[in-house]
Amino acid sequence: MLSYLQHMVKDLKGYALIVVFILLNSFQTFAAPDGKALFQANCASCHNPLKDATGPALKGVTGRVPNKEWIYKWIKNSAAVIASGDKYANDLYNKWNKTAMTAFPSLSNEEIDAIVKYVDDYQAPVTATAQTPAAGESKDSGDNTLLYAILSIVLLIAIFVLTQVNKVLSRSTNVKAGLPSPKDVPFLRNKVVLAILAIIAVVGIGIWMTNGADLGRQKNYMPEQPIFYSHKVHAGINQINCLYCHSGAEKGKHAMIPSTNVCMNCHKQINEYTGAETHPLVNLEGKKVDGTAEIKKLYDYAGWDPVKKDYKRNAAGEIQAKPIEWVKIHNLPDHVYFNHSLHVVSGKVACQRCHGGIQEMDEVYQFTDLSMGWCINCHRETKVQFVDNNYYSIFQKYHDEIKEGKREDVKVSDIGGLECQKCHY
């Protein structure tokens, strides 16, 4: 019963994900729109409920604007509202340096209501104390190791004492019976001992070498980056959707580091870091980082003149931007083909599954070891979206088995997920 319930819960989770996904794509919905998800997908890159960003803080928006209809019109096509000569709209437009708001013609009134409800009800999150799960885990395992070690030593001593006792006793019985006692072999010449030692040595050296070589894996790799970019500030505190910047994750094999013009969508307006009190930025060496200075660095790369509020351009009118040379953290060998979009779109795998709690990381580190064993294990354990994705309708045999109750689910490994040429060619 319990497992069945768990199964149900898991399924429900799956459906929730699908709903979010559908909302993200602004298709027709069959469930109540999720204001939070909609806000994060569409609005969060420019708006914050509580603070002014590229656009104004949105909490309490219903009280400010002329009427509810106005909000619908404005969100669906702000340019048209401005062009119609609406006073409030024009004032707002001028106040925000004539920054045009992206039109969202595909959002329904229902969805807009949900967003507005979400921002109006929004409460500042209570700052959670920073957690260091890695350290915690290692402490736990350390405790156990010690326990086992002590136990083993005690047992070993017991074995030694018992064998000695056994030896003495058998010798005395031998003497009594008049039998000759076997010659004492020095401990280190005992063949059994030698064999055990040899085995321990081989296994030990093997483990040591395997660990030592580490095969180019870089778990926990956290290099210093040219700009102190905090994922926690962006994806965590300001709740910007991962896919806003890493838009390639839905389209192709690379998740894509955004180019400077994507950064500038928001940072044209946001030119200082105002969260230093609630969330001070601290680098690896424990030094405080000035967030505003880091934004300045971005301006240098992007070719943005914060004083003139315009790009620096050359004679041909091209923006004088230069790319940011980030240090690559997640490295796969050249002979590995990994496609983000397949995992994100059709696999519906959350970013965090491989990248860890990225929304809690100021500086990103490699969360998993990205080894082949790790990939394979996930392919063994993960179910494919077998029923929901029509692609899998060709696997008639599995569908039959599910219908007949012989099979609960289809794992990635069942559809060839462990084959060499899934990833290597």
Added chain:
Amino acid sequence: MSKKQYWKGLEELNPTTEFKQKASNEFAEELPMGDFESLATAPASRRDFLKYLGFSTAAATLVASCEMPVRKAIPYAIKPENVTPGVPLMYASTFMDAGEAVPVLVKTREGRPIKIEGNPDSPITKGGTTARIQGSVLNLYDATRLKFPQIDKKEATWEAVDKLVTTALAGLGGSSLYLVSSTVNSETTLNAISQFQAKYPTAKHVMYDAVSYSGMLDANLSSFGKRAIPTYRFDNAKTIVSIGADFLGTWLTPEVNAKQYAYGRKISAKNLNMSKHYQLEGMMSLTGSSADERYTCKPSQYGAIAVGILNALNGGSASLTPTLNEAIKKIAADLNAHKGNALVVCGSNDASVQTIVNAINNAIGAIGTTVSFATTNNSKKGNDTEMNAFVDALKGGQVGGVLFFDCNPVYELANGKMIGEKLASVKLSVSFNDRMDETTQLCKVAAPSNHWLESWGDAEAFSGYTTFIQPTINPLFKTRAFEESLMHWAGNTVSHYDFVKNYWMSKLGGQVAFDTAIQTGLVTTNEVTMASAAFIGNVADATSKIAAIKGGKYELVIYEKVGIGRGGAWSNNPWLQEMPDPITKCTWDNYVIMSPNKAKELGAEHTDLNEVERPKHVFSIKANGVEVKLPVLVVPGMHDEVVAIAVGYGRDKGVGKAAYAKDVKMGENVYPMVSKDANGNASFYAYNVEIATTKEMYPLAITQTHHTYQADRPIIHEFTFDEFKKNPAELYDERKHEFEHFTHSFDAPHGEHGAAHGAAAVAHEPSKADDDWQKAYRENGTLYPNHEALGMKWGMSIDLSSCIGCGACTIACQAENNVSVVGKDQVMKAHDMHWIRIDRYFAGDPSKPDSIQTLFQPMICQHCDNAPCENVCPVNASNHSSEGINQMAYNRCIGTRYCANNCPYKVRRFNWRDWNEADCFEDNVFEDGRRDDMNDNITRMVLNPDVTVRSRGVMEKCSFCVQRLVGAKATAKKEGRTMRDGEAKVACQQSCPTDAIVFGNVNDRESNIFKIRYEEQKERVFHVLEEIHTLPNVNYLSKIRNTNVLSGAHHKEEEKHESVKA
């Protein structure tokens, strides 16, 4: 049976000890243990062994323990809107080469073109390509291209060039100015030229084609009043007669011809229609090898044959050799029987011969049905008379200035040497060529133009069917479009893009129309309409001129290689140089091809030395007062008194490393042997040739016997059209007879096994009782378990009747899969890496050239479901996927080569060397002088980033383009739908101009491949070596030849139930 019926070469027909040894050896040569010989023979080998062991352990530790390098991830500063890293973009453009213009789609990755596909929307080419089109992307990255303009061979700026040229042009005064080019059929280019001529009224524009069609054009002018080449419809013709025209290989537009030709010959048990193709020729050409009936003759007889056919149409008779007379009679009868559905073409550049051919086409009602002057083929417009006038003016010192665009007369003309000498005295000489070739290095100014992949433009290869060129990459070097240079000098400083855009905006009517045209690459997708024309040619005059042609003892055919093409301008393309010639299977060189009889007579007969060993006898050939010394290559099917040599060799050092290797000239230039005929047109036949033997030997890299399988079993099945019509199921019945007994073993000891595995297969395989024996054979023929393919099961079908052996697939595969070029020396060691080897088999009596019939069988990994290679791999690097693919995991391979040894099809290729700097040791890359540019940083941009570049010591082979399958599956999966048939195309299939290759999911009953295998072509299907139970996922369709006698199968009647033996 003792004698082979199908053989790759004479050495196989009359097997020598050497051949037998070679065929049975695992490797074509001794293992390259040279470096280790001292180790093997050393007296203290144990110590040395320990030393090497210690060294390699230390080296491996060092390599493994190196710190991970810091890698950078550098995003775009400002990302172009359409580019998503990792996702390819296709652009419609047009492949341009002299007058040849083929609509294509260019695949780009992160802004660099990596693969060319045909544009399937084109009503003319219908997506057809050739090996050259496939290989053209490599020309873009050619390291030898000029990187900046030059004046007197010193780097200059474009401003300096403009200043120098405009000053010189102004100073020319009245003295004559020439613009010499290959065929130009682009409206905007012609417009730019006329702008230039408006500014400099003395400028004359002269067009010529390296391999001239001028005589044919002249004949068409006098026959139909139009100096143009008509469009042909080979698909409408029931009878096709070609007199020396290699229309599938090099003649006019082979990609168009081949497509049409194949469609007239797609035969199945339900559709018993097939054209009949007669070929009369001197040399063994690609087209001749596909012919149903082939007759050899001397090129001097082409005219007489045409006259003979024309007379025979009206009941007359010819007076040539008895065989030819008989042939002419037969052909004329066939032509008469198919009036309005027949076509005669001729490869001769003699206007008189072409006039007679026009008269024949007129007489058989071809004009308006298979030949049309309403839409003309503008890919050849050169005029030899005008070119001769230019050369005369140059000789007479009357030329003040000359500009060379897309042509290389110093190399390509018979009197090129003289032209080169005279250029020095011309005041202004400019070359727009892309490299320091023979002409450019003698010009004062080198003003390199863009490659077509970097250009805007348009082309009208077929009138009314303009195609557009759009750049897929910024110019790699400081080059400038030819049109832009011309207009600059004419005082118009508009950019080439604006010029093209403005021209077409006004012509097409606005931005939207222009954008659509650029996006699709085409202006119209309407089918070509055929129109009649009145024949006004002078047959009597032509007949008398033909009667005056005197043949010689030996005659010479100067031809273009199918791979190198275009008069040899592409000599520096290593892919094309290493592509085995379809007929000779020779790479990297030119040579004299000769019949076995003649070679024997002259002492170069097929000795062991001549055939299996590489060095060939060198002969001296003298024609038109020019003597060259070239090795002899014996090819069955050559006329006994005809020899043939290809152009495109003997290039200058400036052309590049692949054309001029290691400071040694490769081959000889035979353009000087081209003569002028009575009408002033270039003749590529020499009628008086002297042949002399020499004592020299020269090695040729021939792949003919590489990867030969020792087959005493049937490999090919061939039937005559009549046999097939009579009993289409002959092959099917034969196979059934051979395997049927497996159905009875369901209850035998294997029964349990068969039933267990049978259950899974039932749902996915055709359940017709008719095909039970196939299933039974699959399950009961082995002890190994059957591989289940629950979702996809990939399969390929290759139609031997459609395959013309052109090699487009080989190069497409090379481009798609980063297949390495290895160089001549390594080809000689059988280290060639091509994943598709096109086995060319001859049948017939080598001493009777007319009896030779040729067959092509593309051989790739068969992706066996019971693969012998998989069982022997000690590390499981070769294994089977659930989709029926025989997978090769490169990074798992340790190079034991057991798999290659155990592969019955010999399709596995081993990386004997580090071809591409792919391994972790530095300075380990193989260099031989010829292929070195392949590792140039610019050239490497051609590599497909989705395919691993293999390192030394691993095995590789066809992967069924798994990266494309993964890509197509990913798209379908993301869209939540099943895959459509044809969504995943493999590279060879997409490139094939005759659609001989069909690929798809066999589990999908709606798919083309399923229908071919189990419905439409069931009767023709066979697998190679299927009796050894490899269960290949590649099937072949039997060859059907529209003839009465099969040279390869003349013992058929005697062995009723045995198939044709290879």
